[in-house]
Amino acid sequence: MTPRVLKQGQFLIASLPDALTDSGWRGLRDLLMEQVGKHRSLGAVIDVSGMEVMDSYATRLLEGIARMLSLRGAACVVVGISPGVAFAMTRLGLRLSTADTALDLDDGLELLSRRVREKRPHVR
């Protein structure tokens, strides 16, 4: 039930389990903050495809993490919101205002690359 963070090139990939406790969310946040500095990552993909529920609490924490990543200079893309979770979030009136979203990991990494090129045209 703990999130995993892997380094892939200049990006980080965080995979979330089916459910996260509050301490699990704090762990994810601290891990991402630490790894982004350690690897000088330019962005992170947060994969929530395993999560069975994204309630208002989880959404708020995810928004906070995305905002913190952006303050550290890293772009953030949330991927893997299932049709059912998207439906429930819409009914709840939830939006992810601080993070980009993409369908899956591949699209998420591609979007991050694009964001990095926009921000730092001199970096390949």
Place this chain on the structure above:
Amino acid sequence: MSADRVVVRHEADIISARQSARGLAATLGFSESDLILIATAISEVARNMVEYAHGGEIALRALQEGSRRGLEIVARDEGPGIADLQLAMQDGYSTGHSLGLGLPGARRLMDEFQIDSRLGAGTTVVMRKWVLG
């Protein structure tokens, strides 16, 4: 299993309550997207109990009305109660650190929603969802 009871005191209990409801709802024939709506509604209500009422209890029950099947969720706490229910049911109203979507959000996820609260005595939320025929 057609009824279940979950004590919700700590935040880890929110996940247990969610999983119990999802498990029971799955046996009643709800669609996958309804299972997610139910689990999300439980999550919002249970979070409120932990945050504002020092916990409570969630009772789950299968419903049968003629050929109609459904799930009833009764969330009861003995917390401080809600002073202004009308205000608490407004989107974006929060006395804590949440988005204020908990109760009004849960109402939008379920088919039926009733709330009863007495200051100093606690709050009871009854929610029902029916399987689409």
